[in-house]
Amino acid sequence: IRIGVLISGSGTNLQAILDGCREGRIPGRVAVVISDRADAYGLERARRAGVDALHMDPAAYPSRTAFDAALAERLQAYGVDLVCLAGYMRLVRGPMLTAFPNRILNIHPSLLPAFPGLEAQRQALEHGVKVAGCTVHFVTAGVDEGPIILQAAVPVLEGDTVEDLRRRILAEEHRIYPEAIRLFAEGRLVIEGRRVRILDRAE
Numbered sequence: 001i002r003i004g005v006l007i008s009g010s011g012t013n014l015q016a017i018l019d020g021c022r023e024g025r026i027p028g029r030v031a032v033v034i035s036d037r038a039d040a041y042g043l044e045r046a047r048r049a050g051v052d053a054l055h056m057d058p059a060a061y062p063s064r065t066a067f068d069a070a071l072a073e074r075l076q077a078y079g080v081d082l083v084c085l086a087g088y089m090r091l092v093r094g095p096m097l098t099a100f101p102n103r104i105l106n107i108h109p110s111l112l113p114a115f116p117g118l119e120a121q122r123q124a125l126e127h128g129v130k131v132a133g134c135t136v137h138f139v140t141a142g143v144d145e146g147p148i149i150l151q152a153a154v155p156v157l158e159g160d161t162v163e164d165l166r167r168r169i170l171a172e173e174h175r176i177y178p179e180a181i182r183l184f185a186e187g188r189l190v191i192e193g194r195r196v197r198i199l200d201r202a203e
C-alpha cells in the first residue's frame with residue numbers, strides 16, 4: 001500500500017514507519033510526508049529516506065475546511081491508500097474523512113478512552129494512574145475517539161516526570177504503530193461498530 005504521513009514535529013513515529021517499510025515489517029511504502037509546520041524535523045527525516053516531504057501552510061487557505069480539502073487532494077494525487085497521523089497537531093475535518101473513509105489512523109499517547117486531547121501524559125500523571133500507555137485508532141470526526149486497533153501499557157513509576165513517562169510511552173508507540181499499519185496493509189482490520197476485529201493470518 002501507499003502511505004501518506006501527516007506530521008507537525010519531530011517525527012519519531014514517522015521514523016518508525018519509514019524503518020518498518022524499509023525492513024519489510026510493513027508491506028508498503030511511504031509515498032509522501034506532509035507537515036503543517038515548515039520547521040518540523042520530520043520533513044528532514046523523510047527527505048533523508050528519499051521520500052517527498054511537503055510543507056502545506058494552513059494560513060494560506062481561507063478556512064480549515066479548505067485546507068483539509070487541499071490536503072486530501074494532494075494525498076490523492078500521490079495515490080495514497082492510507083493516511084497516518086504521526087504527531088499531527090490539527091483536527092482532521094470533513095473533506096479528509098470523506099476522501100479517506102476508515103483509511104486514517106492516529107497514535108495517541110494514552111490508553112484511550114482515558115485522557116484524550118492535548119498533553120495526555122501530563123493528564124495521566126496528574127490523575128495518578130499507575131498504568132499509562134498508547135493507542136492506535138481509526139480517525140473519526142470526534143477527537144481521539146475512533147475504533148481502537150492496538151494498545152500498549154507501561155507502568156507509571158514513583159517519581160516519574162512528564163518527560164520520563166513521555167519517553168517510556170514513546171518507545172511503545174514506535175512498536176505498535178508499525179504493527180497496526182501492517183495489520184491494515186494485510187487487510188486484517190474489520191470495523192464492527194465501535195470495535196475493530198483483528199483477523200488471524202489464516203482467515
Ligand code: GRF
Pocket residue numbers: 007009010011012013014086087088107108109170173
Ligand atoms: C507522540 O507522542 C504521539 O503519540 C502524539 O504526538 C507525539 C508525536 O511524536 N500524537 P513524534 O513527532 O512522532 O516524535
